[in-house]
Amino acid sequence: MTELGVTQQLAQWAANLKGGDIPAPVRAEGLRTFVNWLGCAVGGADHETVDRAVAAIKLFSGPAQASVIGRSERFDALHTALLNGISSHVLDYDDTHLKTIIHPAGPVASALLAVAEWRGMSGADFLTALIAGIEAECRIGNCVYPDHYDRGWHITGTAGVFGAAIAVGRLLKLDEKKMTWALGIAATQASGLREMFGTMCKSLHPGHAAQNGAMAAFLAEAGFDSSERGIEAPRGFANVLSTKQDYNEILGGLGTTWEAGLNSYKPFACGIVIHPAIDGCQQLHRELGPRVKEIASVQLRTHPLVLELTGKKTPKTGLEGKFSVYHAAATALLHDDGSPTAFTDQRVADPEIIALRDRVEATADQNVHEASVAITLRMKDGTTIERWVERAIGSIERPLSNDEIDVKFSRQSALVIGEAATAKLLATAWKLEELPDVAGFGAAAQPAKSAAA
Amino acid sequence: MTELGVTQQLAQWAANLKGGDIPAPVRAEGLRTFVNWLGCAVGGADHETVDRAVAAIKLFSGPAQASVIGRSERFDALHTALLNGISSHVLDYDDTHLKTIIHPAGPVASALLAVAEWRGMSGADFLTALIAGIEAECRIGNCVYPDHYDRGWHITGTAGVFGAAIAVGRLLKLDEKKMTWALGIAATQASGLREMFGTMCKSLHPGHAAQNGAMAAFLAEAGFDSSERGIEAPRGFANVLSTKQDYNEILGGLGTTWEAGLNSYKPFACGIVIHPAIDGCQQLHRELGPRVKEIASVQLRTHPLVLELTGKKTPKTGLEGKFSVYHAAATALLHDDGSPTAFTDQRVADPEIIALRDRVEATADQNVHEASVAITLRMKDGTTIERWVERAIGSIERPLSNDEIDVKFSRQSALVIGEAATAKLLATAWKLEELPDVAGFGAAAQPAKSAAA
Numbered sequence: 001m002t003e004l005g006v007t008q009q010l011a012q013w014a015a016n017l018k019g020g021d022i023p024a025p026v027r028a029e030g031l032r033t034f035v036n037w038l039g040c041a042v043g044g045a046d047h048e049t050v051d052r053a054v055a056a057i058k059l060f061s062g063p064a065q066a067s068v069i070g071r072s073e074r075f076d077a078l079h080t081a082l083l084n085g086i087s088s089h090v091l092d093y094d095d096t097h098l099k100t101i102i103h104p105a106g107p108v109a110s111a112l113l114a115v116a117e118w119r120g121m122s123g124a125d126f127l128t129a130l131i132a133g134i135e136a137e138c139r140i141g142n143c144v145y146p147d148h149y150d151r152g153w154h155i156t157g158t159a160g161v162f163g164a165a166i167a168v169g170r171l172l173k174l175d176e177k178k179m180t181w182a183l184g185i186a187a188t189q190a191s192g193l194r195e196m197f198g199t200m201c202k203s204l205h206p207g208h209a210a211q212n213g214a215m216a217a218f219l220a221e222a223g224f225d226s227s228e229r230g231i232e233a234p235r236g237f238a239n240v241l242s243t244k245q246d247y248n249e250i251l252g253g254l255g256t257t258w259e260a261g262l263n264s265y266k267p268f269a270c271g272i273v274i275h276p277a278i279d280g281c282q283q284l285h286r287e288l289g290p291r292v293k294e295i296a297s298v299q300l301r302t303h304p305l306v307l308e309l310t311g312k313k314t315p316k317t318g319l320e321g322k323f324s325v326y327h328a329a330a331t332a333l334l335h336d337d338g339s340p341t342a343f344t345d346q347r348v349a350d351p352e353i354i355a356l357r358d359r360v361e362a363t364a365d366q367n368v369h370e371a372s373v374a375i376t377l378r379m380k381d382g383t384t385i386e387r388w389v390e391r392a393i394g395s396i397e398r399p400l401s402n403d404e405i406d407v408k409f410s411r412q413s414a415l416v417i418g419e420a421a422t423a424k425l426l427a428t429a430w431k432l433e434e435l436p437d438v439a440g441f442g443a444a445a446q447p448a449k450s451a452a453a
Numbered sequence: 454m455t456e457l458g459v460t461q462q463l464a465q466w467a468a469n470l471k472g473g474d475i476p477a478p479v480r481a482e483g484l485r486t487f488v489n490w491l492g493c494a495v496g497g498a499d500h501e502t503v504d505r506a507v508a509a510i511k512l513f514s515g516p517a518q519a520s521v522i523g524r525s526e527r528f529d530a531l532h533t534a535l536l537n538g539i540s541s542h543v544l545d546y547d548d549t550h551l552k553t554i555i556h557p558a559g560p561v562a563s564a565l566l567a568v569a570e571w572r573g574m575s576g577a578d579f580l581t582a583l584i585a586g587i588e589a590e591c592r593i594g595n596c597v598y599p600d601h602y603d604r605g606w607h608i609t610g611t612a613g614v615f616g617a618a619i620a621v622g623r624l625l626k627l628d629e630k631k632m633t634w635a636l637g638i639a640a641t642q643a644s645g646l647r648e649m650f651g652t653m654c655k656s657l658h659p660g661h662a663a664q665n666g667a668m669a670a671f672l673a674e675a676g677f678d679s680s681e682r683g684i685e686a687p688r689g690f691a692n693v694l695s696t697k698q699d700y701n702e703i704l705g706g707l708g709t710t711w712e713a714g715l716n717s718y719k720p721f722a723c724g725i726v727i728h729p730a731i732d733g734c735q736q737l738h739r740e741l742g743p744r745v746k747e748i749a750s751v752q753l754r755t756h757p758l759v760l761e762l763t764g765k766k767t768p769k770t771g772l773e774g775k776f777s778v779y780h781a782a783a784t785a786l787l788h789d790d791g792s793p794t795a796f797t798d799q800r801v802a803d804p805e806i807i808a809l810r811d812r813v814e815a816t817a818d819q820n821v822h823e824a825s826v827a828i829t830l831r832m833k834d835g836t837t838i839e840r841w842v843e844r845a846i847g848s849i850e851r852p853l854s855n856d857e858i859d860v861k862f863s864r865q866s867a868l869v870i871g872e873a874a875t876a877k878l879l880a881t882a883w884k885l886e887e888l889p890d891v892a893g894f895g896a897a898a899q900p901a902k903s904a905a906a
Binding site: 061079184204226 | 646651
């Protein structure tokens with residue numbers, strides 16, 4: 001008997017996992033992950049990026065198997081998975097596995113809910129499949145991070161396709177062999193370049209991972225085979241897409257320690273790396289009151305990744321604003337805002353914000369933790385104000401409470417589907433595990449006007 | 454004015470190319486490429502790999518926009534592109550750009566014909582779009598080859614997606630800006646691992662490239678944007694997926710020297726690297742006649758890539774047989790065969806072939822060209838016979854004639870759609886440039902029984 005490889009062992013675990021094997025705190029975190037994802041998918045659903053994708057997809061969609069979350073359209077499950085993945089990520093407001101900067105739910109929940117609406121699945125089984133997919137996705141991410149990410153891969157796309165394959169594979173009740181093939185088919189579709197940050201393609205990545213991962217599961221179900229060592233072979237995923245491969249991150253403690261329990265949720269609608277700056281600037285806004293008009297200049301001392309990822313000096317669009325620590329700091333100081341309204345085209349073009357933004361300076365300091373920032377304000381009267389943020393809100397040490405997740409959900413969702421539908425949807429989402437079937441979420445998340453029509 | 458980047462310049466060329474800009478010999482080679490591709494797509498259409506993909510795809514297909522070549526099914530154009538890409542490559546019998554080992558037509562023609570059947574396109578415009586796509590695909594391949602391939606990427610998938618995007622982008626008459634976005638959307642979907650060789654996923658790669666490249670063009674048409682430096686940016690395609698980047702291979706002589714004119718067509722239904730061995734062994738079969746039974750052992754001296762790619766000592770399936778220079782040499786010596794019938798499960802399990810295969814030895818020699826081989830037969834009476842193949846049939850120096858392409862087309866196609874339909878299809882294919890619309894190919898390539906039904 002040959003010993004099973006990494007891909008085979010992971011597939012074996014994923015195929016055989018029982019809901020009861022997952023500790024209660026991890027299931028609770030999985031539920032928070034689902035609620036946060038659902039709010040983000042509704043919140044991003046009327047974004048222009050989604051509109052444009054819909055315009056292309058409607059030419060090709062198959063049977064109306066599933067509802068695009070937060071919209072009136074129904075498409076085949078794979079195209080719905082793609083669109084849910086785009087909308088849940090387009091505001092950069094989704095969840096984060098902080099060890100890898102993966103946004104775990106986008107690929108996995110987007111694929112799973114689309115297929116589940118069509119095929120039927122209980123809420124409890126849904127949660128188990130979601131956690132299994134996220135666990136595998138984050139462990140594969142850990143195996144190759146940071147080299148893989150540093151090379152230029154958008155890890156939410158490249159690791160996400162595995163998570164989607166596993167979640168949908170569980171819905172299809174794939175056996176170990178077919179689950180192994182699904183992982184191989186996922187591996188050979190892994191893609192997504194960081195060069196696309198700041199364009200519509202960034203949110204295409206989790207969508208594409210959801211669609212391709214789901215397709216991998218359906219192909220495997222149909223007997224379409226692949227290498228059974230898709231992850232670890234010399235020319236498999238980990239070796240081709242990374243210089244680092246630590247397979248113990250995939251198999252070590254599998255089923256006993258849980259990456260899915262380490263998920264975090266953004267309080268702000270942009271990359272996690274500028275959260276400390278926004279947090280600190282919001283604190284200063286609240287302290288200074290009208291005196292924010294008297295700020296002469298702003299100095300930020302940040303982890304180097306902040307400048308690498310969000311160093312755009314002169315953003316032109318709302319989307320580019322998410323990649324500008326300068327814009328984000330100015331908007332938080334002037335308007336106490338880090339929500340989606342802070343990153344509109346209008347805000348980015350606002351002369352008052354631009355004037356302050358141009359007086360924000362940021363320096364990289366390897367000794368500053370990714371969740372920290374040092375802020376120095378120089379006021380027009382020559383005085384200075386210092387602020388040190390040890391850990392930003394939304395970090396593992398300062399997680400959002402369930403109530404804060406509710407507020408975040410409601411603020412996004414109400415703008416798209418109205419307050420009444422939002423309240424109902426949110427209450428149902430928290431009851432996920434009690435639902436005999438998850439198929440109702442699509443209809444419950446439709447915009448008010450189309451629900452009324 | 455900023456100087457245009459590599460991606461922008463390539464898009465500008467592709468968007469503005471006129472049919473008359475392409476020299477007659479290159480158009481003639483493009484026509485040979487199309488005919489060879491069509492024969493391969495028909496020939497592979499009833500393969501189990503395609504059956505299994507169809508079983509998954511039929512769950513999700515949209516409107517019946519296009520005919521799967523060589524089959525009775527009609528699916529939406531994107532899924533048809535995927536299936537045409539699989540069937541044209543599944544027998545490993547398609548075309549080869551020898552500098553990069555790209556199989557150029559698979560991604561490009563598969564996408565273009567599927568969309569053209571739906572939207573309509575003249576044969577002359579089709580040929581121009583096909584050549585534009587192949588030219589870009591091979592130039593992008595040259596830019597990163599060999600490092601990209603050596604790292605483990607299946608270059609037909611990774612470079613092919615660009616070619617499909619450009620060909621379909623021309624059909625959609627994308628302007629320069631949208632063609633640039635289409636290339637960016639293609640770049641961020643580039644995928645396909647060499648680990649999958651010997652499994653059904655190998656032929657998924659050109660199919661997936663066709664589907665994703667076509668989708669990139671439709672997304673760009675709908676205004677879905679991307680980076681405008683998808684190929685050359687620090688975190689773009691070439692830097693992330695390769696250690697070598699030679700952009701002069703993309704832009705140097707663009708429009709004056711033509712990679713699309715360098716395409717070649719396989720006489721044998723397996724990887725190009727074992728063609729010299731099969732060619733030499735067939736020559737020996739014809740000379741030895743019944744004395745092939747008296748071969749005691751076979752020695753091959755080959756380019757190192759032969760063993761790296763086709764070094765399987767004990768293949769178990771027909772598909773694995775394509776990756777065994779040992780099986781290929783034994784079958785050519787005993788049966789004069791290198792066609793699809795040489796690589797069936799039955800042939801691979803044939804005891805007589807196994808007995809000779811186990812007495813084939815191969816050694817790598819860096820000084821032997823990829824298109825050459827040295828063969829030494831040791832006979833049971835102790836004598837030896839030597840054979841040197843300087844350039845194998847199907848190489849640039851010994852290309853298949855149009856008549857040989859006809860024979861190859863007819864042998865494959867007749868098995869799937871019958872001789873009468875094959876003769877008609879082949880005659881129409883050579884008249885591509887005279888056709889007011891290419892939409893008829895799908896119906897003309899249907900299997901006899903479904904055409905009669």
